[in-house]
Amino acid sequence: MTRSFMGLRSVIAGAALIAATVSWAVEAAADIKIGSVLAVTGRASFLGDPEDKTLRMYVERINAAGGLLGQKIELVVYDSAGDAAKARTFATRLIEEDGIIAMVGGSSTGETMAMIPLFEEAKIPFISLAGGIVIIEPVKPYTFKTPHTDRMACQKIYGDMTARGISKIGLISGSGGFGKSMRKQCLSAAKANGIEVLADETYGPKDNDMTPQLTNIRNTAGVQAVLNPGFGQGPAIVTANFKQLSIDVPLYQSHGVASRKYIELAGDASEGVRLPASALLVAENLPDDDPQKSIVVNYKKAYEAKWNEPVSTFGGHAYDGLFILAEAIKRANSLEPGKIRDEIENTKGFMGTAGLVNMSASDHLGLDLTAFRMLEIAKGEWTLVK
Numbered sequence: 001m002t003r004s005f006m007g008l009r010s011v012i013a014g015a016a017l018i019a020a021t022v023s024w025a026v027e028a029a030a031d032i033k034i035g036s037v038l039a040v041t042g043r044a045s046f047l048g049d050p051e052d053k054t055l056r057m058y059v060e061r062i063n064a065a066g067g068l069l070g071q072k073i074e075l076v077v078y079d080s081a082g083d084a085a086k087a088r089t090f091a092t093r094l095i096e097e098d099g100i101i102a103m104v105g106g107s108s109t110g111e112t113m114a115m116i117p118l119f120e121e122a123k124i125p126f127i128s129l130a131g132g133i134v135i136i137e138p139v140k141p142y143t144f145k146t147p148h149t150d151r152m153a154c155q156k157i158y159g160d161m162t163a164r165g166i167s168k169i170g171l172i173s174g175s176g177g178f179g180k181s182m183r184k185q186c187l188s189a190a191k192a193n194g195i196e197v198l199a200d201e202t203y204g205p206k207d208n209d210m211t212p213q214l215t216n217i218r219n220t221a222g223v224q225a226v227l228n229p230g231f232g233q234g235p236a237i238v239t240a241n242f243k244q245l246s247i248d249v250p251l252y253q254s255h256g257v258a259s260r261k262y263i264e265l266a267g268d269a270s271e272g273v274r275l276p277a278s279a280l281l282v283a284e285n286l287p288d289d290d291p292q293k294s295i296v297v298n299y300k301k302a303y304e305a306k307w308n309e310p311v312s313t314f315g316g317h318a319y320d321g322l323f324i325l326a327e328a329i330k331r332a333n334s335l336e337p338g339k340i341r342d343e344i345e346n347t348k349g350f351m352g353t354a355g356l357v358n359m360s361a362s363d364h365l366g367l368d369l370t371a372f373r374m375l376e377i378a379k380g381e382w383t384l385v386k
Helices: 005-015 045-064 084-098 109-122 150-163 177-193 209-219 233-244 259-270 279-285 295-307 313-332 339-345
Strands: 032-038 073-079 100-106 126-128 142-147 170-174 198-201 225-228 252-253 273-277 373-378 381-384
Touching: 005 109, 032 084, 045 073, 045 100, 045 109, 045 209, 045 313, 084 150, 084 233, 100 170, 109 126, 109 177, 109 198, 126 225, 126 313, 142 252, 150 177, 150 273, 150 373, 170 177, 177 198, 177 225, 177 252, 177 259, 177 381, 198 209, 198 252, 209 233, 209 252, 233 259, 279 295, 279 373, 279 381
Parallel strands: 032 073, 032 100, 100 126, 126 142, 170 198, 170 225, 225 252, 252 273
Antiparallel strands: 273 373, 373 381
């Protein structure tokens, strides 16, 4: 990790008490405009709300510590409510009316994909907070992302299944952008990882009962585990229906449900569910010599103290995106979008809540599988799978 980056975060941490007294509503006029389109409300608010709170909190702290290049940041946030069409409209406004120099946002894969063409055409750096691998593959010059991809989630889950002697599974996937993308990646990666998909079911974003699909999977001979690619309320309903049907095989979820909200919605039915996620959810349980521990513990404490609610990996994605951008601006010593883009792509040794990031011209994510932790829900809490 670069000394300048560590210095930036140290200064911000030291300014926390000052920043806590600054009201967002009276933030002084700023010179650096950074945009964000997030699902702050609506069905995907469990993604956008912590992202919004994280960005506001840390922009406030950066400004209290002196800003970037001697100038304050103005964060311009629009609430898409998870609607891709609204996201595209707001992206146009950020570019044409607000005059942003960079974008950190896009809560979901669908919203992100709707906005990418606009930022690419305008040549404005866009750091997405969504999971789909389609965001960065193929590589697009001005588009980056912070969360682990859906393909990585499939690979991590399959590795855990293999270790448990599981080779035959059933899929039940959400039909939204993320669920559709992860389903495709899991099907594609199955054979190479020694997995055979015996049943393949889907559900819609407004469905509130998945027992027919789960019954089909239960009645499929040979299924040893069930995997549910999806996010939002859908996976919680799947989990509750799974228990109601007394399906006696392991249930796996994706990193799309890596927040306390999923456990609250699914209740006791979530017991024993496994999923890949960042170390943030088990921050205090990491060994003291884990190089990621101080980052995730400090972010978790700051977020929970500020907002009086449990931290989620989704807010962590926003933290990573904002500081990757801030460090790129510092290295570029410029507010010119093209120079900032180049420095985002040159990010090396950045330790964030998602893991160690090393980007390149061919990799606009910069994470590998070691950044993922396999978790299991035990007694209503996140635990590390040994």
